[in-house]
Amino acid sequence: MRVGTLVVGRRTRRQRRAANKAERRLLHKISEEQRENKRQQKEMEDALWEGETLPAEGESGDRMGRSVIPAYVSTTRITSNKARVQYPFLAPAGRGGEGVLIGNDKFARGPFCFDPFVDYRxxxxxxxxxxxxxxIGTGKSSLMKCMALRDLVxxxxxxxxxxxxxxxxxxxxxxxxAVITLGGASGARLNxxxxxxxxxxxREEGRPVNDEQWRxxxxxxxxxxxxxxxxxxxxxxxxxAEKAALxxxxEAASARHGGSPIIPTVTEEVFNPSTPVETLEGFRDREDLMNVGREVGFALQELTRGKLxxxxDGPSTVGFDPSAPMMSINLKNFTQGSQAMSLIMACTGSWFEASLRGDDLGQRNVVYEEAHELMAFPQLLERMRSSFKLVRAWGLRNIIALHRISDLDAVGSxxxxxxxxxxxxxxxxxxxxxxxxxxxxLENTQRVLGLSDSSLEAVKNLAIGSGLWQVGKLAYLVAHRRTEWEKVMTDTDERLGKR
Ligand SMILES: Nc1ncnc2c1ncn2[C@@H]1O[C@H](COP(=O)(O)OP(=O)(O)OP(=O)(O)O)[C@@H](O)[C@H]1O
Ligand SMILES: [Mg+2]
Structure with a gap:
């Protein structure tokens, strides 16, 4: 006769074996279920991707930057100072949504907005x-036009x-x-x-301007x-001496025209001064004054004769409209790359700058298209540079377009x-x-702009409309995006046929 355990509550061997077996069966069932779940999940993913291929730049639209496959990324903690250097394009935090939308930040894969006034503050x-x-033709003007249009908001x-x-x-x-067209059949004149x-x-001290300061x-x-x-x-x-004669x-021309001199009168005054020489310091006699100014006079004559x-050569027939949302001076009637074009651009630039004085007109953009036209003429550049100094006080923002850094070589060694x-x-x-x-x-660009090697690498492979933005010390790779309407407004390929 077999005697079972006499200890109450203790399981028999058979009971233990049965319990273990049940446990193993349960575990097996669970792992089966898990395997089945995984299989089903994979089947679902495969079904989702079937027939679809991801575009090279990832998905667009509202699925942009997302993936149905979970990504496992190893994380490293690093200070933002080091990260900025080690991962030049990845490290900058998003720029936020202040300012106009330019397009996509190609690395952050998000929108790229830019407001220089906010960044300056x-x-x-x-x-x-x-x-x-x-x-040529990389989309500089398109970018400036779109910024101008979007800035209106x-x-x-x-x-x-x-x-x-x-x-x-x-x-x-x-x-x-308002568009002002000079030259050709327009007959428009600008003083x-x-x-x-x-x-x-x-602009420096913020004091009211009295008559003397204004003069x-x-x-x-x-x-x-x-x-x-x-x-x-x-x-x-x-x-x-020549500056003094000028x-x-x-002054004499200004007095003759009630404070609004014109260039021909200045020329006349240089060749044939009406100012009594006794009132002038430094000039021996009238003859001396005329001799000193002779070359200046001939140069002035060039501005009112020949191509110009x-x-x-007279009072303006066109006016500046300070309330216009945009204004431009069309110079298509003049030959690009000529000295005349550079002189005209300097004159129209100065005329605009004079009309834009004051900080009560709101923030404004001044766009110097094809600024490389001025590059061969350091004096014209210097004048432009000094006008840049007005920016901070009068809420002006200058935007210059250049073809290449080596345009600078034309100015001097x-x-x-x-x-x-x-x-x-x-x-x-x-x-x-x-x-x-x-x-x-490339080499020149890297040297003058102080680009890092990785920035230079990025510049080498840019598509039309994409650019490396150096905003202060940070760099972004940005694809400028245009709306359908903006595409029509900024297309300059029409005459060459569509790309
Ligand atoms: N963001 C963009 N994406 C795609 N194409 C663009 C973009 N911007 C401009 N383009 C195309 O490139 C062409 C040239 O553009 P744009 O006239 O702005 O170039 P540019 O750099 O100002 O040329 P240029 O040096 O001759 O003045 C335009 O006709 C336009 O269709
Ligand atoms: Mg252009």
Whole structure:
């Protein structure tokens, strides 16, 4: 006879074996179920992907940046200072949504918005100026036009003092702006010596501007322009005596025209001064004054004769409209790359700048299209650079478009004073957008802009409309996106046939 356990509550061997077996069966069932679940999940994923191929840049639309397959990423903790250097494009945090939408940040895969005024207030930028550098047809003008259009929503207006291709007309007219066309059959005349707008306060100190200060402001603007034009035409800097003769002539011309001189009268005063020489210091006699000013006079004559005839030789027939949402000066009637074009751009630039004085007109963009036209003329560049200094106080933001950094070589050799002026113009722009560059330009671009190797690598492979944005110390790779309407407004390929 077999005797079972006498201890109450203790299981028999058979009971234990049965319990173990049940447990194993349960475990087996669970793992079967898990396997089945996994199989079903995989089947579902496969079904989801079947027939679909992911585009090279990932999904677009509202599934952008998402994946149905979970990604396992190993994480590393690192300070943002180091990360910025080690992972140049990945580290910058998103720029946030302030300012106009430009397009996509290609690395962060999010929208890229930009507002230089906000960045300036935050201390990320030392000025609001911007340079857009890229070879022909890479989308520089498109970017500037779209920024101008989108800026309107923020109440910012845009002024284009010189549009050598006349390509801004459509954009400006579409928003109810004013286009001034010079040359050709237009018959329009513009007096670059116009006084412009009297600001309510002084830009350095913020004090009200009295009559005397206003007169000095206008005189300086006129002298700066005339000296830049004359020394460009004479291909040398003016001597002190020549500057003095010019100043005397300008004062006399101004008195003759009730404070609104015109260039022919200044020329006349240089050749045939009406100012009694006894009242002037430094000149021996009238003969001496006339001799000193002779060359200056001939240079001035060039501005009202020859190719520039009829443009700047009398009172303006066109006016500046300070309330216009956009304004541009169409210069398509003049030959690109000529000295005349550069002189005209300097005159129209100065005229616009005089009209934009004051901080009570809101934030404004001043777009210098094809600024490389000025690159061969350091005096004109210097004048432009000094006008950049107005920016901070008067809420102006200058945007310059350049073809390539080697345009700077045209100004002067490395280390020369002229070259320093041109490079200084670039260093006055805290935001640089580099579009595609010719391969022989890459080294130069890297040197002048101080690009990192990885930034340079990115620049080499840029598509049209994509650029490397250097915003202060941070770099972003951005694809500029246009709406269908903007595409029509900014397309410049029409005459070449569609791409
Ligand atoms: N973001 C973009 N995406 C795709 N194509 C673009 C983009 N921007 C511009 N383009 C196309 O490139 C062409 C040239 O553009 P745009 O005139 O702006 O170039 P550009 O750099 O100003 O040229 P240029 O140096 O001759 O003035 C346009 O016709 C336009 O259709
Ligand atoms: Mg262009």
């Amino acid at each position: 935050k201390g990320l930028l030392s000025n609001t100026n911007m340079a857009v550098i890229g070879t 923020f109440g910012r207006r845009t002024f284009v003092p010189g549009d050598p291709k006349g390509e801004w007309d459509g954009v400006v007219q579409a928003v109810g702006g 670059p010596l116009d006084a412009g707008r009297r600001p309510s306060r002084d 000095i402001m206008v005189d300086n603007q006129r002298l700066d322009l005339l000296e830049a034009l004359i020394s460009t035409l004479m291909k040398k800097d003016l001597l002190q 100043r005397v002539a300008l 005839r009829g443009l700047f 490395l280390g020369s004073k002229q070259r320093a002026v041109a490079e200084g113009l670039l260093s006055d722009t805290s935001t640089r957008v580099v579009y595609r560059q010719e391969s022989d330009q």
